[in-house]
Amino acid sequence: MKFIISEKYNKQEKRKTIYAAIFVLALIAGFIFMLTNSDVLSNKIIAAIGIFFLAKHLPQAYRSFKNKDTSYPDVEILEPQQKIEISHKGSVVSIALSDIESLRIQSIKGNVKSLLLTTKSFSNLRFEGYENLSEMAEFFKKYTPAEKIKKATWYHR
Missing domain, CATH: 2.30.29.30 (Pleckstrin-homology domain (PH domain)/Phosphotyrosine-binding domain (PTB))
Structure with missing residues (x-):
């Protein structure tokens, strides 16, 4: 008996990856807005750190979306x-x-x-x-x- 990943599950996992990437992009946009519109140095530092930590997840999300079809044994x-x-x-x-x-x-x-x-x-x-x-x-x-x-x-x- 051979078992393969179902197409429905594969599409569902891709959709989850897209939603997570959109959420991260929205957070990054919020931090960019905070960085450009704030006059307080501590807010600018928090925004820069937030952008740095969130932006590093975007390439991983792209690879996950791209390789989702071949990622299941x-x-x-x-x-x-x-x-x-x-x-x-x-x-x-x-x-x-x-x-x-x-x-x-x-x-x-x-x-x-x-x-x-x-x-x-x-x-x-x-x-x-x-x-x-x-x-x-x-x-x-x-x-x-x-x-x-x-x-x-x-x-x-």
């Missing part, structure tokens, strides 16, 4: 080989299904929103926004000890 569960393969930009990481220690499933209104998988080799793997996430959860339940499966009532980010 593909997950493939190979049941005959008893492993999970996570591939991203040509790199593949394999995890044995026997290495699964615990599984936390977060559901909202009956829909699975995210999974937190704890393994022996890679401490925590979080899966969110993938198509057929409920099928992935059911599959992981088969390979996780029953006492180590939890349904999260609080978001586990």
Whole structure:
């Protein structure tokens, strides 16, 4: 079974990035206004520091928006080989299904929103926004000890 990120989730994350960038730009504009219209030196210093600390986040927001399509790995569960393969930009990481220690499933209104998988080799793997996430959860339940499966009532980010 192969799992890829859903297009809806990808668009939602891009939208969040755009809103955050607009908010930062609005704050920078406010600081510029404060810098140019204030006569008090302390206000000018606060505005300059605010501009400096906020402006450094804009290139990161641009890169995040630009690379959002390729920033999520593909997950493939190979049941005959008893492993999970996570591939991203040509790199593949394999995890044995026997290495699964615990599984936390977060559901909202009956829909699975995210999974937190704890393994022996890679401490925590979080899966969110993938198509057929409920099928992935059911599959992981088969390979996780029953006492180590939890349904999260609080978001586990």
